[in-house]
Amino acid sequence: MTCRRCGQCCTSVHFVLGGIKIEGDKNEFARWVSYHGCEVMGVIQDKDGPPVLGVKVPIVCKHLQFDGKTGLCSCAIYETRPQICRDHFCKAAKEK
Numbered sequence: 001m002t003c004r005r006c007g008q009c010c011t012s013v014h015f016v017l018g019g020i021k022i023e024g025d026k027n028e029f030a031r032w033v034s035y036h037g038c039e040v041m042g043v044i045q046d047k048d049g050p051p052v053l054g055v056k057v058p059i060v061c062k063h064l065q066f067d068g069k070t071g072l073c074s075c076a077i078y079e080t081r082p083q084i085c086r087d088h089f090c091k092a093a094k095e096k
Contacts, residue, residue, distance in 0.1 A: 007073030009088050010061040014041065017053045029053060 030040040033055050041054035063076040075081055 003090065004092060005072040005074060006092065007064055007066065008092065009085075009090055010064040010073070010075070011058065013057050013059050015055045015057060017055060018050060 030043060030053065033040055033053070037058050039056040039058075041056055044052045044054070061075075063081075065074050065076050066072075067074070075085070
């Protein structure tokens with residue numbers, strides 16, 4: 001798997017939110033999230049527990065660098081980047 005240096009991995013964060021109260025309207029929380037620039041990735045309703053919502057939040061990392069000449073991105077703190085960045089799985093790179 002080779003990094004395409006597209007920067008997509010550093011322009012959003014994915015969260016899983018549990019215990020969401022959507023009894024009256026299952027789309028209510030999803031609508032609120034979308035109004036705030038987020039993308040709802042899915043709502044999972046466990047038969048025994050409360051719904052879980054997957055959310056993509058647009059947040060650009062301050063360490064993401066863009067090279068205007070090549071159109072490629074890089075990480076300014078690559079050698080010391082957080083573990084969550086090291087563990088990131090890039091579907092786009094795998095599909096290449």
